[in-house]
Each structure stands twice: as structure tokens, then as C-alpha cells.
Amino acid sequence: MGSERERAEDGTEERGNPGLEYDNNEDRVLVERFIRARDASADPATAEREMESAFRMIVVRHQERVHRLVHGYTKDPLEAEDVTQEVFVKLFRKLDSFQWDSAFYTWLYRIAVNTAMDWMGKRKRRPVQLSEDITLHERIDQTLELVEEPDAPLLQSERAEITRRILDELPEQYRSVLYLREYEDLSYLEIAAALGCSLGTVESRLFRARAQFRRILEARFPELLQ
Amino acid sequence: MRSSDILPEMPADGPTPSDLLLQRYMDDELRPAERRELEVRLQTEPELAKQLATMRGLSGVLRDAREEPAPLGVGFAERAWSRFRTEEVVPVRSLHETLRLWTLVAAVLVVVLGAAFWLLESDGPADLTASPKKSEAHKLLEELDTRAESLKMESLDGGTQAPAKRRDARK
Known part of the structure; x- marks a missing residue:
């Protein structure tokens, strides 16, 4: 077996990674166009138009992925849009610090995860809303109350809702790694870049996250695993 | 199973x-x-x-369970751009405000420390009444000064009277 990095790099090449559908070079061209316009001392109106054009093109290229990731944390359309905007604002403020030694979108994911985590932290510091102050079991029970025939097999939408609620109860670092792997289909190497941790950490965290998710699911809904 | x-x-x-x-x-x-x-x-x-x-x-x-959120509204990129341009100046303004605040704090500190230093160095009444121990010490010092002064005067007097006394003793 090769080294960890060799294995991961090989894996990235072998597995038809969806991340590679994105052209990193195109991002680079747009970013450089933005920076050139921003730093130009020529006509300010032209510079502004150039900057806005590059900014919007980058946003359009990535907004869907960032929004989906952020929505996984916020669960609220308005909050998700607000946090997604914040992600892009931070991205453009930090553009000069990106060294292009990794994929642009993994860096963007990192900013998105950190921004979403910050949002979660702020939300926790807010006074607890009545609707938030209930346990996992109570929330799952609420979901089950919506099921018209409790003995009937769970519908796909009900299974999905239960799954999402259990996912929400996991520690944030477990949830992030599961999101990036299962929903964004990132490779271990990309997850490591997005979360700023090692490949070994990604692997063990992913395993523990899945194990914890399975334990909760088995305790309450073993039929979902059959 | x-x-x-x-x-x-x-x-x-x-x-x-x-x-x-x-x-x-x-x-x-x-x-x-x-x-x-x-x-x-x-x-x-x-x-x-x-x-x-x-x-x-x-x-x-x-x-x-993967959830596809409702798509972002039309014009998201424009709204993000608008926010970027609006918020871009905020840190600069904050920096000015922060600098102004720290300048004010530094000025107040200089005045307070200067006043405290002046009070400590002076013999003003505030210094003596601040603490009973200080007041007692001050009294002690004054007493010692008085006694030292009287001893000095006595020694001066003694210096002129001693030869006469010695002469009287020989007689």
C-alpha cells in the first residue's frame, strides 16, 4: 500500500471526482481579472465594471454548491442566502491570500464551512427559542406524529426527515465531514483541504461520524438500516 | 439480521x-x-x-436524505456584489473609530497618571490624610526633625560652653 498522500492522490485521479468537473484554471483567470481591475489606477468606472463582472461570474459558478452546503447548517432559506452572501464577501476580501496550491473551490468550501460554523456559534449564543428547546427524541416524535399510519412503512420523505434530524444532532465536526463526503461527494483529499485537517483525521472522523450516526439510528429506527 | x-x-x-x-x-x-x-x-x-x-x-x-434547498433567488450575484461593495468600507471606518477611541483612552491615561504622580510627589494634604499610618509617620518625622534641630542647637551651645565648664572644673 502506498503512502497516505500517494493513495489519496491516486484516489483523486481514479475516482472520477466531481470536483474535477470544475475548471480551476477558469477560476484563476476570473480571480486575476478581478484583482487586476481592483488594483488598476485607470478609469474607476471601467475598473468597477470589470470587478463586478468577474465577481458575478465567480459567484454564479459556485453559488449553488455553497448554498446547498450552508443550507445544510442553517435549514432556513433566508438565513442560508444571508450566510452564502457572507461566504462570497469573505472570499473576495481574502482573495490575495490564496496561493493556488490547492483547488479554488476547496478553499471556498473551507470559508463556507467556517462561516456556517460561526453562524451556528452565534445562533447558540442567542436566547433559546421555544421551538429549538426540545430533545432529539421529541423532535423525531414530532416527525412521527405527521405519519398518518404509524404502523405503515415510513415514506421516503419521512425517512429523510428522520435522517436529517439525527444528522443535526451529531457534533459539528462529524456533521461537516459527512456533508462533504455524502452530499458533496468530495474525496478525502478535498475534504482535508476544505476542513484544514490531515487525511488520517478525515478518515477516522468519517468512520466515527458514521458509527455514531448508525448507533442513534439503530436505537430508534433499526428498520431504516434493513 | x-x-x-x-x-x-x-x-x-x-x-x-x-x-x-x-x-x-x-x-x-x-x-x-x-x-x-x-x-x-x-x-x-x-x-x-x-x-x-x-x-x-x-x-x-x-x-x-440529501436535501436540495430552494434555489437562490434571481439576482443573488448582484445582491452579493452590492453587499461586498457596501461592507468593504466598514473595516476602514471601524479602524478610524478604533484609533480615535484609543487616542482618547491614551490621553485620559496620561492625565490620570500625571495627576497621580504629582499628588504622590507633592506634600499636599491629600497625601497625608489619605492614610492614618502616613499621617502618623509624618508626625513622627516632624518630631524627629524638631529633636534633631534641638540637638543641633544644644551641640552648638555645648561647643561654646564646654571649655568654660572645663576651666571651672580645674578650679
């Missing part, structure tokens, strides 16, 4: 090499040679195959 019968509880010290190998296989993170090697094992080791099936089942449950 329940999955817990197949997959043992996660060991307290973390996943085993076998766990990680299966996970890498499932996540398509193995090199082709490693994949082939494991696939041979999976055909001959039913327990390993069951463990993989459970892991895949769990992954399937998670993936089925």
Missing part, C-alpha cells in the same frame, strides 16, 4: 485497519491494485462482505 450483529461496536480507540480499508473501498479511495485485492477477499470472506453491505446501507440512508 440487524446491522449491529454484523458490524461490531466501534472500538474505543478508533477504527481498525480493516474498518478503514472497507471505508476507503466504499468511498472509492483505493488504488486499482488495492481494490482488486480487496474484491478477491470479499468473495471469500462473507463476514467482510456483510460488513461492507452494512456500511453501504448506512451511506445510502444518508444520501437519500
